[in-house]
Amino acid sequence: MILLDKFCFGYKANSLLYQNLQLSLERGRIYGLLGKNGAGKSTLLKNLIGLLYPTSGTVSVNGFNPSGRQPSFLRTIYFIPEEVYVPALTINNYVKIFAPFYPAFDRTMLNTYLEKLDIQTDKKLNTLSFGQQKKFIIAFALACNTSVLIMDEPTNGLDIPSKKRFRKLISSSMHDDRIIFISTHQTRDLENLIDQVVIVDNGELVLNAPVEVIGQKLSFKIVEENYNEQPVFYEEELLKGRAVIIENTNGLESQINLEQLFNAATENPVMVKAVFNK
Numbered sequence: 001m002i003l004l005d006k007f008c009f010g011y012k013a014n015s016l017l018y019q020n021l022q023l024s025l026e027r028g029r030i031y032g033l034l035g036k037n038g039a040g041k042s043t044l045l046k047n048l049i050g051l052l053y054p055t056s057g058t059v060s061v062n063g064f065n066p067s068g069r070q071p072s073f074l075r076t077i078y079f080i081p082e083e084v085y086v087p088a089l090t091i092n093n094y095v096k097i098f099a100p101f102y103p104a105f106d107r108t109m110l111n112t113y114l115e116k117l118d119i120q121t122d123k124k125l126n127t128l129s130f131g132q133q134k135k136f137i138i139a140f141a142l143a144c145n146t147s148v149l150i151m152d153e154p155t156n157g158l159d160i161p162s163k164k165r166f167r168k169l170i171s172s173s174m175h176d177d178r179i180i181f182i183s184t185h186q187t188r189d190l191e192n193l194i195d196q197v198v199i200v201d202n203g204e205l206v207l208n209a210p211v212e213v214i215g216q217k218l219s220f221k222i223v224e225e226n227y228n229e230q231p232v233f234y235e236e237e238l239l240k241g242r243a244v245i246i247e248n249t250n251g252l253e254s255q256i257n258l259e260q261l262f263n264a265a266t267e268n269p270v271m272v273k274a275v276f277n278k
């Protein structure tokens, strides 16, 4: 479990990026962390793995305080940064050096992931393209079988077929004891993958809700030009008509559109929070 209690963080003591954030993430779920550029997604993730420390408040991951960076904590967690670094090693040598640190590492799984992600295995890692290096790290991270897997913009640099395979691999590697936390500003990459949506904006948690609850609380609809039956949280002109998000009052679950939800939550946070706090 990941728990942030009264979490405050600022790069400068007199200007906080996060102020009193409360956030809890449960095992068995894939979370999508959405936020605009500069909203503080990477900063939040770095606090979860102990690369940054809270200014005040607490962070707990698997019962550990990440800032201690104890080996017993680090082997339960894998973090893929936005820009990956790979040394001048073959895959076999990389595995020999780094895999022993992760007790549940599975070489057969790694081979399957390498094949599914179409990664060349005969070259030194530093001679692979940026996208291939990133895919290798994703495959390695999944094969480490840590209970917490945190990824910062994992789909950046991946081509379209790889993004699709990435989504498939992530869902198939999910199990009840695992938390996967993926940050992105590319909402489409997480569509139909995540169980729960976390949106941060201006240092605040605007939304932390399961996809099914979002579908029960909000309706995503295409309406007539002159629609005025309910207050509209968000609207957008599409070729097929006027897309709106309104409060779901009829109890019929609607299919959520992550991009529209993100726009609604960042443009109209007060209205969106009010619906979820009801």
Ligand SMILES: Nc1ncnc2c1ncn2[C@@H]1O[C@H](COP(=O)(O)OP(=O)(O)OP(=O)(O)O)[C@@H](O)[C@H]1O
Binding pocket: 011, 017, 035, 036, 037, 038, 039, 040, 041, 042, 043, 044, 185
């Ligand atoms: N090392 C640093 N020192 C000072 N300020 C920083 C540092 N790193 C990030 N910031 C600032 O903190 C804010 C949040 O940055 P962060 O990288 O966490 O955002 P992000 O949501 O991950 O953005 P993006 O989507 O562009 O990757 C930004 O205003 C950024 O300029």
